[in-house]
Amino acid sequence: MMQLTLAQESAHGDWLGRFDPRLRLLTALLLALTVVALQRLPLLLTALLLALLLAWRVGLSGPLLRKRLLAMEGFMIVLLVMLPFSVPGESWLTLGPFSASLEGLWRALEIVLRANAVVILLMALIGTLEPVVLGHxxxxxxxxxxxxxxxxxxxxxxxxxxxxxxxxxxxxxxxxxxxxxxxxxxxxxxxxxxxxxxxxxxxxxxxxxxxxxRGFSGRFYLVNPNVWRHRDTLALFAAGGLAAILLLLEQTL
Amino acid sequence: MAIRRLDFDRIPQAAVLSAAFFIASLVSVPVGPSSVHLILNGLMGLILGWAAVPAILVALLMQAVFFGYGGLLVLGVNTLNIALPALLCAGLLGPALRRSSGRASLAWGAASGALGVVLTGTLVSLSLGLSSSDYLPAAKVVLATYAPLMVAEAAVTGFTLAFLLKVAPELITLQE
Structure with missing residues (x-):
């Protein structure tokens, strides 16, 4: 049987399991959209660190995370190599007729950081859900x-x-x-x-x-014990606050 | 819209076939020195018809969630990039394929495999290029990497369809 979920047997595992799966979906979506809107490198770095912290907290192991990320990095490396040469600006490196611009390098770094932060975030919050639970x-x-x-x-x-x-x-x-x-x-x-x-x-x-x-008449009923609790609302507000702070810093810095 | 065309009665069928396509896309096919994973959207369009759209959406959702490929935020664009060629293949090449036999069906099958990949590659590059001009050079590289995929996809899809026409022709004609 193929392993679909990233769920690990670990002590940290059920810390997140106490929340409603819907909360995890909503939070993941909210935070991912926030990260996409960020443009400053320090903030993106913060977001990446937060995502890594979350991944560590839910018990995603390092090697597993690295293996999953490698699939994406191929494209990212292409971008990292090509962008400095294609965006005009002050040059910092010259290879024959091509010159790499500093602006291009920053732009590439920004994109790489953002993509990694989003993917790690989604893997930690949604990738660890059981597929059936996710469906429900x-x-x-x-x-x-x-x-x-x-x-x-x-x-x-x-x-x-x-x-x-x-x-x-x-x-x-x-x-x-x-x-x-x-x-x-x-x-x-x-x-x-x-x-x-x-x-x-x-x-x-x-x-x-x-x-x-067995009498299938076109639909079956989703039986599930998911109950939205107070702590889910609180957690959603916390995530919303975090997103607001990041966006505010992005505006004011 | 495409979801509405899917009867509840056909859900098990569409689901099992989309699971089969999901497995099939895990097979790595060697081309020259490297190897590729197939998209199979041409084949999916021909077999599933309209049901290919939700099937592709579900497969992409699972890839994004469980393997971290792609991403949830571009799910809509990706589905369009892959499903639109699937529908075009079904519409343009489907009738000719069903009438053909022997070597001709191999050729039509290969054409649908190649067409699916070419259209998807073009759409992916277009959507990268349109979303930000920063991605333009990268989009060109992506387009180049689709060439070996096209070769493998055309070959394998051709043989699959020729095989299906011989063994289970009802699979290809079972639309709506």
């Missing part, structure tokens, strides 16, 4: 019912289909399949995907039949 929370926030159903079903079957995929891959390995850059590989992978889709379709028919058999 989204449903309670009045997102379209069908979308929520689709989300919950997809979450449910990703694990199952991943097992299916592993089985097919194992069968290929048993026949000494090694992926290379050639026609044989592409054909084999194409057929692998085709087979995966055929099996999924059959499975979805069985699921629908089984659900109809």
């Amino acid at each position: 929370a989204l449903g309670q926030l009045r997102l379209p019912q069908k979308l929520i159903h689709l989300f919950l079903f997809t979450v449910r079957y990703i694990g199952v289909l991943f097992d299916e995929y592993q089985t097919l891959r194992l069968a290929m390995r048993a026949r000494a399949f090694v992926a290379g850059s050639n026609r044989h590989t592409w054909r084999s992978l194409g057929w692998l995907l085709g087979m995966l889709l055929v099996r999924s379709l059959e499975r979805s028919r069985r699921i629908l039949a089984a659900m109809k058999c």
Whole structure:
């Protein structure tokens, strides 16, 4: 079974778990929007540190965080290299006909800091939620019912289909399949995907039949114990205050 | 809008298929010295039809939330960038593909894979370029990295569709 959540078994884990999942969604959205609006480097650095603090507090481990972030850094590195050369301004480094501007460097740093802060924040607040809990929370926030159903079903079957995929891959390995850059590989992978889709379709028919058999009439009910408490309201105000302070500093500094 | 076109009866089907696409996008395909992950939006459009839009939205949401790729703030733009080519592929190439057989279906399938990637690459660059001129040079680099992806996507999508037409033609014609 594939690991979807970032949730770690740790002592810190349930500190955040005491709050309503909806609070985590709202807070994450609020803070992420705030960070996007920030433009000053010291403030962005503060936001990044706060996000890291939060990630550490909810028990995201360093190596895991680094692995997830690496996926994004590819684009960030391109940006960091290209921007100094493309934004006009005072030059600080000259490579042949190209000269890098200080303004471009600051701009690139700003973007990198902002993107990292937002991603870490979202991973800490939302990435640690159970997928099903997240689906229910989204449903309670009045997102379209069908979308929520689709989300919950997809979450449910990703694990199952991943097992299916592993089985097919194992069968290929048993026949000494090694992926290379050639026609044989592409054909084999194409057929692998085709087979995966055929099996999924059959499975979805069985699921629908089984659900109809149990009286499925087009919707199922989201049973959840999420209760919005006073402390959730307080926490939301705290997050709103933090966002306001950051934005105020951005304006006045 | 696209969500409304999805009957509750078809939700399990759309969900299981979108889970399958999610898994499929984890497969790394070697191209030359590097390897790429497929987007498969051309294929999704052809198989899911309108349901491809919510399916792509859900898949992106899960990627953003659980893997930290992309991001929640650009979810809307990303969905559009990937789903619009999917719908175009379905509309433009779908009819020809369903009529074809043998080598021709391989070619149409490959064309839909390539078209999906090219359109997505163009849209991504456009949206980067439009959001801020700072991103313009980076957008060009992004466009360049789509070239190997296009090759792999065209090849794999072509073979997948040719296979499906032979084995389970109902999968490709099951729209609405």
